[in-house]
Amino acid sequence: MKDIARYSKVGYTTLKGIWKEFKEKKTVVQTRVVGKAKMYKLNLKNPVVNKFIDYYWAVVDSVVRRENKIKDEETPHHTSLAGAIPVSAKHV
Numbered sequence: 001m002k003d004i005a006r007y008s009k010v011g012y013t014t015l016k017g018i019w020k021e022f023k024e025k026k027t028v029v030q031t032r033v034v035g036k037a038k039m040y041k042l043n044l045k046n047p048v049v050n051k052f053i054d055y056y057w058a059v060v061d062s063v064v065r066r067e068n069k070i071k072d073e074e075t076p077h078h079t080s081l082a083g084a085i086p087v088s089a090k091h092v
Contacts (some may be wrong), residue, residue, distance in 0.1 A: 039061075 001019060005012040022028045028040040035063055043049055 001014055002012060004010070005015045019028075023030075024064075025048070026046050028042050029043045031041050033039070044053075066068045
């Protein structure tokens with residue numbers, strides 16, 4: 001939970017307040033216990049989680065397409081953009 005709070009820039013207390021709901025709705029599932037720490041992972045079998053992942057990638061693809069369009073409009077036709085066009089990592 002500390003890592004999730006730190007990397008998502010959500011307060012630990014806030015995360016702790018909603019963690020019970022994450023577990024109840026099976027958004028996250030416990031994988032193991034290391035000492036006193038319980039380890040969790042995102043539950044990829046949960047349909048809500050999958051819808052969120054689809055939404056995330058739709059946003060990423062939209063931004064990439066918009067950035068590519070802007071670069072295409074700003075770049076003279078004689079200049080090569082090889083290696084300079086942003087792409088989504090969705091299918092990597």
